[in-house]
Amino acid sequence: MKRILIGILMCLLMAGLAYAKEDASMKDMFSVIHARKSVRNFTGAAVNKADLEKIIKAGMAAPTAANMQPWSFIVINERKILDDLAAELPNAKMLTKAGAAIIVCTEPDKANGKSQDLAIIDASLAGENILLAIEALGYGGVWTAAYPYVDRMKHVKAVLNIPDKVIPLNVIVIGVPAGEDKPKDKYREGKIHWERW
Secondary structure, three states: OHHHHHHHHHHHHHHHHHHHHHHHHHHHHHHHHHHOOEOOOEOOOOOOHHHHHHHHHHHHOOOOHHHOOOEEEEEEOOHHHHHHHHHOOOOOHHHHOOOEEEEEEEOHHHOHHHOHHHHHHHHHHHHHHHHHHHHHOOOEEEEEEOOOOHHHHHHHHHHHOOOOOOEEEEEEEEEOEOOOOOOOOOOOHHHOOOOOO
8 A cells, every 4th residue: 555655646746747847848948939039249169069960950840831841951060161151141240250050941842832932931930940949059040141132142052062943041150159149029019910900
């Protein structure tokens, strides 16, 4: 009887711990979402390869139309390539101090209905997951657009040898934040419509 009672108490304790862990995870998720910011100031420190793999895995967990997954990712942590990209990308000069970058690419031929619009939407969703994973791991990140700028896409394609049919959507700059960039409160009640416009 004593063993049964101890077993029941252990089960209740484990269930309580699981509930507390789930509750903490929920809070952590919202903390990450609200802490996410565009970081443009980095220390120059490297980004761990294992963390880059976690970040990419998070990107690939994004929703995608008909599960077609028309995305591809180029992960860069080589200093020369980061600097070469920075040279012709006006909004990505911070690459010179970043530890890494991920270029989110998309292939319309691999999207649902071979739709360029759906390919871009799918890759954008992956990009947001990447940004949230970067924040969750304690790094800083910023989305810098390649698409729809012809000159920027041309430069990214040339530096990284990207095939013509592939669209480099963005260059997500990643690094150890210098601590200068802060999140913005973007909540606006006037942007919410309940039931109808």
